[in-house]
Amino acid sequence: MSWPPRPRGAGRPEREYEKVAAPKKGRSASAQSKPWRSLALILIAIAALTGGMFWSGNTTPRLGIDLAGGTSITLRAVPEAGQEGAINKTNMDTAVDIMNRRVNGLGVSEAEVQTQGDRNIIVNIPKGTNSKEAREQVGTTAKLYFRPVIATEISEPAAPTPSPSASGSGSPSPSASATGKGDKSDQSDKDKATSSTAPSATATSQGRAVTDALKADPTPSGSASGSPKASATPTPSASGGASGDTPDAKVQAQYAALNCADEKDRATAGKGAKPTDTTVACGQNSQGLWQKYILGPAAVDGTDVKKAQAVFNTQGAAGWTVTMEFTGKGAKKFGDITGKLAQQPSPQNQFAIVLDGEVVSDPYVNQALTGGSAEISGRFDQEEAQSLANMLSYGALPLTFKEDSVTTVTAALGGEQLHAGLVAGAIGLALVVIYLLVYYRGLSFIAILSLLVSAALTYVIMSLLGPAIGFALNLPAVCGAIVAIGITADSFIVYFERIRDEIREGRSLRPAVERAWPRARRTILVSDFVSFLAAAVLFVVTVGKVQGFAFTLGLTTLLDVVVVFLFTKPLMTIMARRKFYASGHRWSGLDPKALGAKPPLRSTRRRPTPPAGSVDPKEA
Amino acid sequence: MSKLGTLGARLHRGEVGYDFVGNRKIWYGISILITITAVLGLAVRGLNMGIEFQGGAVFTTPKKTNVSVSQAETYAEDASGHDAIVQQLGDGSLRIQVAGIDTDKADQIKDKLADDLKVDAEKINAELVGPSWGEQIANKAWQGLAIFMILVVIYLAIAFEWRMAVAALVALIHDITITTGIYALVGFEVTPGTVIGLLTILGYSLYDTVVVFDSLKEQTKDITKQTRWTYSEVANRSINGTLVRSINTTVVALLPVAGLLFIGGGVLGAGMLNDISLSLFVGLAAGAYSSIFIATPLVADLKEREPAMKALKKRVLAKRAQAAAGEEPPGGRGDDTAEDATPAVVGPRTQPAARGRGRGRPSGKRR
16 A cells, blocks of 8 residues: 555544644635635636727737738848947847838838847748838838938828928929928927027928037037038028029929828838938928928938937937937038028928938038037927837848748638647647546536636737737647646646545545545646746747747636636635545546545554545455 | 556456566666667667758759759759758658758758759758757757656655656656657667657657556555555556556657658658657557556555565565465465466456455555
């Protein structure tokens, strides 16, 4: 006879045993005495989660590219030589930001870009988007330029020349647009204060200005008007609002036809323009209105920016500002261009910061900035300042991105794979259920209910996690869930086998259930912990598909613990009170005779009322 | 239930059982043999790394493509200038693999293939993989494996003891070696799916081992306070006691995986589902085997070297010798000795007298 378990408890009254076997008596006792409470708790939790699921409208888990169809691109950041430190969270986040803009600029806003691991970026483009174009967009490096503004106006679909001012002529000439912003209402006090330097008064569309950097060398004398570049570029020089230096007719025509409020127009605006060309572009001003621009050739390159960051300027109450630092070459170029621009009337005193053909900011210039650094101020909030700084930094990111894998799955195959995964899961579940039914009979009722609760919880949580953390169910995740059926079922098996062992010792069901629990609980916790550890390590360390798998495995392992503690055990306690189970009905799976239980033998002396079910002289 | 249930009862009581610990040398030998074969297979044949590890492209055409395999091969080779492998899948679609091309070129090839095969380019599934992607996945996996092993050894050393941690680690390495060895020997293609499957085995193999160890720990808690059984014998009984659970767990774990394998292989032809389930299937079987035949006997081996356990063994043997000499076995101890003489099968241990002796007394006082 198995030595250790028997002598420890068999001869003692059950009550005494409980104290020995369950050190955390309070907890165990409460779980035992109030099984309904835990059951109610988990049922309420399920109901609440399900309610939340329907309320949020996400009744199915979000599907990954391999199940829904689409293109998934994995990019790997490659640092420039000697700049290994460039792969850090800030730079990667900036890159993700930029790529998001570009991919979603294609006209589909469902594409998602996220970092994975420390150096990978995953771009998922759902079906229906031109995946080729998207790939091109993602693959190329961002182009950030500083271009002088020649003309700008609010672009509205209805009226191509919306200029409300008296001087507004029908022609889309630069001068018209110069006054076209008289209606701007977002002008800050600061803008008004500085507007005196700009002849056409109302200054920039976005109420932002480049002022000299705090530490900039105040030498406006270097102001660039004598710069050799001046003649080379068709920047409107001292035109005083006249259209003396009008860009060529082609650009003019493009400008006239451009409707920035239209997504398609926007996507094609200024496409293919070389940095040395005069071009048109779109941008969104601080009121969210689209504005169109004619821009001169690029004066400063994104790569000329050494560093840009958002700073809260405590002096002068300027609030959030963005400071830029230029490289040596960039500082010179920037000094040149600002020197020229500062002498222009509005809007030609503005320069546009153009990222991938879109104007992200168009500050105006008061004076030549030659110190190698500059500050853009305006009425930024922190987020705006941060985002502008990020964009400015991007041109300077010492990273390039390489395509590591590109997977294109047609919707048909995706559907098929999803179908296959579901069928495989159903078959797996059915096989497990059949096995449990055959082997555990009545007990399997508890196991199957627990499996169902577990499955329901997994489904609901996955659905909710879709929008919450961007969880997408992909094929490996489905595999993880199917594998988890085994781990979940094992917890029940461990517990049931323990109960049966106790019954074989000659115990009746109710004490057996309570006595088996502390030991089964420990085994379940220890083994689930190992399983969870595996999932967690995989999730943190690995990339790509492995991560999706690890996530599901970890989630289901956690849910397994929750279900066993709050559902299976209380249900078992309740069921143990029912006659069907307690009397050891031969279909209950707990029939002492079939289990080969020991009769209590002499211990009956010490236990005056041996439970009927356990008296079985078979083995005596 | 009845038969297995009765078997479970008999295993539980130690009436029947297999002497896992006593026969450990045989099983060690078998495992070493398998491991050597696996390592040799790995060294000689190497792993058949999938396209994901070499870089290249896999195109899958829509169903019912009316082009023969050899025809498609020619098309693909023309289009890419590289060797192409074409397989026909169960549903009539073609799987075209081209190794050694980079992702930029793959687009052109796809278009050209679409032209040749007369299907819409948008309807071709394409998986383009840079040469370093698979390597990266594999590297990360190894890294994860190393971190996981260290953490688990620490955890097991705290939760159980270092001997068990070592034994579990040996069993884990054993499982992984065998699984990869089978991949090398049979020549299955290794894909990221395989890696995922392999990593799951980690968790599962340990999970299984931990359950057996848990019962072992419980049964050997007061082992030095008695003189009836040595550590090895108790270890053996704890394996037998959890045998039913181990069988059930393995069956329950294998059933869904079998479902995956069937669906993955039967319906989809090839792909992630198939790769994962294949390595899982092999690994789970190895994991169940190793936790019973390798891990626990190994713990017993290590434990028997401990001075306290050596002393215990001495006492136990001395007592048995004495009992055998005295010809008057108090409490059926003669039976114990007799059954120990036949190590292959642990005979009945249920003697009413013995049970009576133990009743109601704390185990420590029994002597």
